[in-house]
Amino acid sequence: MSSLSIPPPLLRSSHSPSPPAAAAAKANWRKRAARVRVRAPVAALAGDGGCAGTGMEQQHLQAGSASGSPVREKPVMSNIGKSTNILWHDCPIGQPERQKLLGQKGCVIWITGLSGSGKSTVACALSRELHYRGHHTYVLDGDNLRHGLNRDLSFKAEDRTENIRRVGEVAKLFADAGTICIASLISPYRRDRDACRALLPDSRFIEVFMDLPLELCEARDPKGLYKLARTGKIKGFTGVDDPYESPVNSEIVIKMEGGECPSPKAMAQQVLSYLEKNGYLQA
Numbered sequence: 001m002s003s004l005s006i007p008p009p010l011l012r013s014s015h016s017p018s019p020p021a022a023a024a025a026k027a028n029w030r031k032r033a034a035r036v037r038v039r040a041p042v043a044a045l046a047g048d049g050g051c052a053g054t055g056m057e058q059q060h061l062q063a064g065s066a067s068g069s070p071v072r073e074k075p076v077m078s079n080i081g082k083s084t085n086i087l088w089h090d091c092p093i094g095q096p097e098r099q100k101l102l103g104q105k106g107c108v109i110w111i112t113g114l115s116g117s118g119k120s121t122v123a124c125a126l127s128r129e130l131h132y133r134g135h136h137t138y139v140l141d142g143d144n145l146r147h148g149l150n151r152d153l154s155f156k157a158e159d160r161t162e163n164i165r166r167v168g169e170v171a172k173l174f175a176d177a178g179t180i181c182i183a184s185l186i187s188p189y190r191r192d193r194d195a196c197r198a199l200l201p202d203s204r205f206i207e208v209f210m211d212l213p214l215e216l217c218e219a220r221d222p223k224g225l226y227k228l229a230r231t232g233k234i235k236g237f238t239g240v241d242d243p244y245e246s247p248v249n250s251e252i253v254i255k256m257e258g259g260e261c262p263s264p265k266a267m268a269q270q271v272l273s274y275l276e277k278n279g280y281l282q283a
């Protein structure tokens with residue numbers, strides 16, 4: 001593997017920049033090219049200079065024919081789930097390059113807990129604090145995702161499982177993009193949370209357990225849902241007539257201190273300290 005610098009493409013169109021703008025763009029381009037050092041196989045750049053592929057392209061071209069022209073071998077296709085004949089394709093700009101650009105490590109902060117335990121509050125407080133410190137974050141909130149991506153899912157066990165699986169996969173993509181992804185979902189089943197953890201290597205899945213008593217969450221009841229659940233108007237409400245399996249190995253546990261719930265700022269600070277201490281806030 002050689003270490004190459006791939007400059008970002010300069011677009012040429014009818015909207016080409018004027019000479020001073022072009023000079024500025026060129027200077028900017030040089031700066032970016034210097035910052036983004038890309039590890040890519042030379043052969044990957046020999047073609048169109050675009051995507052490096054899985055390495056398979058090089059493999060396909062390795063064996064030459066008697067006439068000296070390269071022979072293309074058949075790519076090895078995969079069958080994953082219900083998808084047949086699919087091929088993974090890699091690009092030369094990967095997670096390390098994106099992380100370097102952003103000055104942080106892409107990861108998933110998975111906040112789990114009962115409705116009303118403060119998941120969204122911590123997620124937003126943390127996102128705000130990180131943003132002000134110059135870090136790139138994105139919040140995936142269970143309630144919000146059920147307005148779009150997961151609108152076809154109910155709250156029965158198998159739909160909750162599918163909800164968590166989808167969000168786990170999306171969160172993984174955000175982490176791969178170099179973003180600090182904050183996922184905030186009840187995620188009541190341990191095996192579903194663990195399956196999301198298994199998607200992310202190298203300690204990039206950080207579980208935050210909102211270990212606050214049901215009584216407190218129910219007393220808060222900001223949406224009136226506990227009341228509806230207690231009067232039977234909502235069936236299968238987590239903590240009332242649906243299970244919540246507490247985590248046993250969370251990286252961070254947020255709980256009452258001296259009979260009081262820590263302030264939103266203190267809760268966010270607890271997560272922030274963990275990120276700082278463990279090197280996530282540098283590339």
Ligand SMILES: Nc1ncnc2c1ncn2[C@@H]1O[C@H](COP(=O)(O)OS(=O)(=O)O)[C@@H](OP(=O)(O)O)[C@H]1O
Pocket residue numbers: 114115116119120141142143146155159160161163164184185186187188223225234235236237238242
């Ligand atoms: N039956 C039932 N059980 C639990 N929660 C319910 C239910 N019905 C609606 N809601 C609202 O949906 C929000 C939780 O969505 P999630 O996607 O995080 O749930 S789960 O992870 O799939 O269990 C949850 O939001 P939060 O209060 O922010 O947790 C509720 O507002």
Ligand SMILES: Nc1ncnc2c1ncn2[C@@H]1O[C@H](COP(=O)(O)OP(=O)(O)O)[C@@H](O)[C@H]1O
Pocket residue numbers: 113114115116117118119120121122220222261262263264267
């Ligand atoms: N640390 C806290 N101290 C006091 N109130 C809080 C705290 N965290 C959350 N709350 C309040 O509790 C309610 C539920 O918080 P929320 O973040 O919506 O919970 P969840 O997302 O888990 O349902 C909201 O009214 C919120 O303002």
